[in-house]
Amino acid sequence: MTQLETPQVTDSATDRNLPKVWKWYDYFTFNTDHKVIGIQYLVTAFAFYLIGGLMAVAMRAELYTPDADLLDPNFYNALMTNHGTLMIFLWIVPAAIGGFGNFLVPLLIGARDMAFPKLNAIAFWLNPPAGALLLASFLFGGAQSGWTAYPPLSLTTANTAQSMWILSIVLVGTSSILGALNFVVTILKMKVPSMKWTQLPLFCWAILATSVLALLSTPVLAAGLVLLLFDINFGTSFFKPDAGGNVVLYQHLFWFYSHPAVYLMILPIFGIMSEVIPVHARKPIFGYKAIAYSSLAICIVGLFVWVHHMFTSGTPAWMRMFFTISTLIVAVPTGVKIFGWVATLWGGKIRFTSAMLFAIGLLSMFVVGGLGGVTLGTAPFDLHVHDTYYVVGHFHYVLFGGSVFGIYAGIYHWFPKITGRMMSEMWGKIHFALTFIGTHLTFLPMHLLGLQGMPRRVAMYDPQFAPINHLCTFGAIVLGISAIPFFLNAVWSWHYGVKASDNPWDALTLEWTTSSPPPIENWVELPVVTCGPYDYGSRDRNIAEIPQTA
């Protein structure tokens, strides 16, 4: 690997009148550097993750007993609503797409920045006010109608808070659209010329698919929410049944975005998996093309499955059947990815770094979540478990086991590149063990609760379910504790960790050809791609040895 000469960096920086490294206060400004924006996204998202996590622990504490004896039921609903909203819109989506996407995409394709740096900064700066608005809504009682905000309930409870909730989502949605636009242009137009399309790292394929999906579906959610806002505040009656409105119409508008939102959350994570696994297994990714195409397939099929959330609603029989089949079909490209990763592990020389542990943990948990998803996709069985804890268990397997594990894997993997220092592996392993145990303990018993008859979104439940709920609450406490070693490790390592070399994992993608952390504009001279991103074990593997003079 070529080490970039430090004097060259300095020269280049003076030429452009840019500082060599960013100061801490640069992270609080309207900075247009994609790496700064990526870190801004990640740190903000982690802050919201903590807040959302505390809400979850409060909810599990309430659910320790069958009666609503700890929290007021309306406050419980507000916590439940905002927990879901925060975790989806202000944690997973911004961390996975905004954070990793912004930091990595230009580095992975050999670009100096995103296509529209200012737009990128605007997209990020829509997030903090959105989060503030959401949290401030608690002063007005908090939105209480669930993250789905189905009318007529959302029209009747806590109107001010519900309006703030809508405006907050519209802000995040706008951010998501701007970001997606930027990613599409960056990936399509700014790839270093020597990189073939078949050498594009799989994370970029995933982000491309994600962005297309976001561009197609987010406006529909915004439309639905704006109509809801009008109904609440301006006397319209799009969704008011007693004035000729249709409540099921809202559900269609909502789920047309919010099912694809599941893929918005998971596709970038699939991208992270495809980057992390080959490096630590020391093997080429198995079936590069299949994994790239399956991202695009999920993007397309994912747009036609939304009605499976409405099998028990006002949905005609033909629709229930059509969407059963389309939902089941999504399992195929997802399965292709999982088999591809398992085959990547097979025959490798697996290094059990913290990043790899989280990646393997994700793989194993996503199998459970995915199988649960297949059962939920079939209309006859969904009639039984819809809106029960079976669903809560399932989507936490997918979103906690699937997304959060992926974000952790990504952090352990790219922390040296982002900060220039290594994270403590020992604490990383403790973090993994606690998280893995906590996740199973919290979310596995929920499947049984749902099958046996416990509905979701309740502050009080039938006493026969108390023992299983105790288990879930213990699990949630373990999960809450599991975050502590991570945050301490991240903060401590950022300041005092062992200095990282440019390429501590001996990886082949382009971000590892520059210094850790990368200088402003990433490279003094752009790298030249001479081999694929995953050519581990190949004899003629050498990459970016010759600087490109372009």
Added chain:
Amino acid sequence: MKQIPISILTLIAGILVTLISLWVGQNNSLLPEQASIQAPLVDNFFNVMVAIGTALFLVVQGAILVSIIQFRHRRGDSGDGQWIEGNFPLEILWTVIPGIIVIGLGIYSVDVYTEMGGIATTHHAVQAMPVQRDSSIGINSLPTNAGEPASLVVDVSGMQYAWLFNYRDRNIVAGELHVAVGQDVLLNISANDVIHSFWVPQFRLKQDAIPGQTTHLRFVATKTGTYPIICTELCGGYHGSMRSSVVVHAPEEFDRWLEENQVA
């Protein structure tokens, strides 16, 4: 020492996985007791999915476990793994097999759904329904009695936070649902304020109560007893307490209940 050929090991593993999956599929007892003619249909379907799911789970997790044990990095080995980029026949195989499984499950689920009465079997059946315009929403014509009117029709309305059951023909309004075992019951479900959802876990049936639209559930209870009715759609602060019961009587007991509760 002769080694056992790998194909025999695979074969044994395959047989074991199949046997375990079939056993788990039949003996999981994850679901509550069955009390309607729809329940066994749903449960058999669920058990098939559990069997397939267990097999896939064992195969994939087994492959992960074998990999992390057998292919772990050994101390002092700084080399890379084998340079295998793909295997086209294998990739086709693991795309086609899941494809066949999910399409099979899709067809089976349509079949189960029809058996449950989700898809009107004849056009005549739809016309025989008391509500004409939106009668296709819900489970509302059992294949066994397609075209015939139900023997008991109950109007169900959901409101924050209670269910009200109106036996229109008999002049009875009750807070609990009473039916006779073996009786062909049709529920016309409506909502007064917000969306609710009517669920009896032992019947395996659920249908939202939607303001401004009537939905239906048609079932035959197969076992006497008292079962919970649960609201599963978030309907406000006390959503969790919106519970009632369905009492399934023996026929003569049901007639007695009707007489006692009829408003003169």
